[in-house]
Amino acid sequence: MTPDIVEEDARWADLGLEALAATAITATLTHLDLDPDAAEIAILACDDDRIAVLNSEFRGKPSPTNVLSWPAQDLVPPEAPEADPDGSLPLGDIALAYDTCAREAAEQGKPMADHVTHLLVHGILHLLGYDHIRDEDATLMEGLEVVVLGKLGLSDPYT
Numbered sequence: 226m227t228p229d230i231v232e233e234d235a236r237w238a239d240l241g242l243e244a245l246a247a248t249a250i251t252a253t254l255t256h257l258d259l260d261p262d263a264a265e266i267a268i269l270a271c272d273d274d275r276i277a278v279l280n281s282e283f284r285g286k287p288s289p290t291n292v293l294s295w296p297a298q299d300l301v302p303p304e305a306p307e308a309d310p311d312g313s314l315p316l317g318d319i320a321l322a323y324d325t326c327a328r329e330a331a332e333q334g335k336p337m338a339d340h341v342t343h344l345l346v347h348g349i350l351h352l353l354g355y356d357h358i359r360d361e362d363a364t365l366m367e368g369l370e371v372v373v374l375g376k377l378g379l380s381d382p383y384t
Contacts, residue, residue, distance in 0.1 A: 226250050229267040234323045237270035242321075245338055249345035252373050257353065259305065265297075265313050266352065268345075269320040276322035291329060292344040293320045300354030302365070319348035333382075343382045346373050 228246040232238060246268055254261040269275075273289035281287035283295070297317040298306050308314050321344060330340035350366055357363035371381045 226254075226261045226264055229265070230270060231267070232270045233275060234270060234272040236272075236323045236327075237321075240338060240341065242268070242270055242341070245342050246345055248377065249342050249373075250349060252377050253346050253349045253369075256369070256373050256376065257305075259353075260314065263308060263312055263314040265315045266349070267318045269318065271320055271322055273322050273324035276320055276325070279320055289322050289325050291322060291325045292348045294318065294348040294351035296352045296354065302354045304354065306353065316349070317352040319345065319352070321345075321348075335380075339379050340382075342377065342379060343370065343374060346370050 226247055228243065228250060230243055230246065232242070246266070250264055250266060251261040254264055271279075276293060277287060277289045279293055280290050283293065295318045297315040300306060306314055306316060321341065326341055326344060327337055330337045333340065347366075347370055350369060355362070355366040355369065357366050367383055371383065374380070374382065
């Protein structure tokens, strides 16, 4: 699975975002019994200014955030996404803000790559209909994140 990545901010180039995204996508979808090779996900690698505009436009929150997602299908877990007739599995789009991701990684004392991997897993779960609005949904989503990250050798981001 090779995600479609648009790097608007050159700082992303040194992180190896394509490999991180492919790893996160494969681990997350495999855990949920979905075919990662069929998945279609676009990733916008931008900065805080760009994501603040997107956050304002789509969520009414005129401030930067770490990750945003736009699902291709309106799903309610455990509902699985429907494949296109050609077998592809369009899941949607994810945007990541370099400035916020770097700041959060530094504040949490973790490598940027580990933090971005977590945010990619988080964003992919949003594409699949998971959310964290209600406490019970947040518990489910965070539990999935912890399991997937654990399979990648990464620690629980919530402890």
